[in-house]
Amino acid sequence: MRFTICAVVSLLFSSAVHAEEISEADLLNHIKILASDDFGGRKPGTAGENKTVNYIATEWQKAGLVPATGSPSWYSPVALVERTPLKQTVELKYSDGKKTKTVRIDEDQIILRGAMPFANLTNVPVVHVGYGNLSVSEMKPAVSGKIALVNRSSLPGATDFPAYSVRKANVIAAGAAGVVTVIGSQSRFNRFARRFGTERTGLDQPEQHADVEGIISAAAADKLLSKAQIDPKQLGEDAKSKTFGPIATGISANLSIVTQVRRFVSHNVIGKLPGRKPANGAVLFLGHWDHLGECRGEGEADRICNGAVDNASGIALLIETAKRLNADRLDRTIYFLATTAEESGLLGAKAFVAESTFPLDKLVAVFNVDTIALTPNGKKIAVVGRGKTAIDDDIEKVAKAEGREIDTSDKANAFVRRQDGYVFLEKNIPTLMITSAFADQELLNAYLNGRYHDADDEVDDQLQLGGAADDSNFHVALGRYFGSLESYPTSSVPNNTGE
Ligand SMILES: [Zn+2]
Structure with missing residues (x-):
């Protein structure tokens, strides 16, 4: 057998590309815990917050991340009233x-x-x-x-x-x-x-x-x-x-x-995978950890809004994506942010942007993940924020390489202001929310008119994890693409287009 340089390179390459894919079961493990009654609906300032932020920090630590709050802590305080x-x-x-x-x-x-x-x-x-x-x-x-x-x-x-x-x-x-x-x-x-x-x-x-x-x-x-x-x-x-x-x-x-x-302090959780060439910008993945706590009136049998889809699913993606990207040792630093109080008006994201622990102008791409467990696998992906940044062509490149089709209807842009990513877009940072859950308007509307923000958003057989697994693997691909100087050499942050 001839053993060439080429074979070594392709071996290395294939081991990186074929690191184990994120499965539905991987995601379900996290969602079951985060959306359990024990976490009380993950309301900021409650015992449910402590359990939630602790769980995320522990999982990220296991995934190889280090804290990125500017201190040895994983938690960045957010003062709320x-x-x-x-x-x-x-x-x-x-x-x-x-x-x-x-x-x-x-x-x-x-x-x-x-x-x-x-x-x-x-x-x-x-x-x-x-x-x-x-x-x-x-x-x-x-x-x-x-x-x-x-x-x-x-x-x-x-x-x-x-x-x-x-x-x-x-x-x-x-x-x-x-x-x-x-x-x-x-x-x-x-x-x-x-x-x-x-x-x-x-x-x-x-x-x-x-x-x-x-x-x-x-x-x-x-x-x-x-x-x-x-x-x-x-x-x-x-x-x-x-x-x-x-x-x-x-x-x-x-x-x-x-x-x-009532004044209280809640927390964003912030970690990073340090890049090998961090002077060339960074990538950020974020999603909100909070949900509504007890949202039904006294006397109701089930009062807890568990937020399995909104947004335990997104946090599960962030944990699993962190694990896969840790194996890659990318050029750019990859940041991970779990925000608080999104449900009260994107508050954790706003607090983060106001006092970021790392320079925002170094971010070459930001991806928000919210509400992904709605569609079966193999569906199109929607890009919330499409047409508003200069990275659309790069997203298409990644989609092509991954065999994914992008929904070009722009219908998902109706949600652009309703998600944490908007806070970053407003600062002219290239930010998108990419998910198959927002490509199928029928399924999305059924969710929004049904379980959304209600006690029924919990782990049951309606939870569709096929699309969530697709989305997770796509985010790993995004991390690899934008984290590498080879595939994404731009050293300056591209300006946003549009508004
Ligand atoms: Zn919500």
Whole structure:
């Protein structure tokens, strides 16, 4: 037998390529544990969090990862605050020229929450800032110390305004004591009210909150304006102008708000496989570990939302992918991040990006993994974020090499803002979420209209792990492709395209 260099190379090559594939059983082992009742639905700040983050760190350690929090710990703290409105008294007054009168507004048409357990604002003027398009310094004189009404939904012709969150942050930065958001339609208000009126968790950033924040229905806001001799229709039109400035309404408010405020620290888990040539950028895989805890009311037999699909499945992929990539010793460093509080608004991802423990501009590619156990094997893969980064061609190359077909319909992009990867995309970091679960819209919709965010998202025979195993092996291939200087030599981070 002739033993050539070529044969040695091909032997090495084939042993790397054919490292044992990730199987459904590999994934199921992790999902069974993470989605067990013992983990309580993995709610941040509970005993279920401790079990979850501990499990991930232990598995990653076994996989050969080392901590990447900037300290010897696997856990990066994320300060959170949970606020629940308990009680409110709202008094709105105006003068008709002769005497002071009260505007009666149905109690359920305005919902307020305090930044602190008790908020008492007395005789505070109410101003309307329209959409809040002016700069902080332009708004400040008219807004500081007042209660500002801000339009939420963009009317036709007002669609190129900055995102609502940006406009609201500007009104708060201008010193508003209260920010009350006007919600366009009654049905939309009712939907917001259900969420706003119950427990809400956010990043604990006191400087980013007004003393009082809340929502008011458009009908109630219109009534208020009419009493103040302001034509709501005219104001609606005027507010479409980018130069619309705050207007005084002549109304003043007495507010007394009681809010349950609970501060706690949750954790992101961060590890890495150090690269052989780390100066050439890095790759990041992430997925959220958290879920909803007990999501059904007292008295129900099964109250725990186990989140088997959302997102124990994604964490299982991250654990198994880490194991396979450890065997490769890649050129680039491969980071792994399990985020907290995705379910409360991508909070763990936001905290990570705000204070990253490694330079974000070194990331040549980021892959978020969320909700993958929905389809059988052999299906197409959807690319959430397709058309928004400069790495689409590379993904196609990997897909071709792996014998996978990409869904080119772009339907999955409807979810781009609803996943942790969006936080990275907003920072212009090439970030995608790639999964067969989002390629089959029928199956996806059946899930979203059924078990999603309910106690039935648990390990049973509806769990489809074929597509999840496909996705896992595809992520191993992605790690190898983007981790290697040979297949992906780019040393500078490609700029994102699109928005
Ligand atoms: Zn979810």
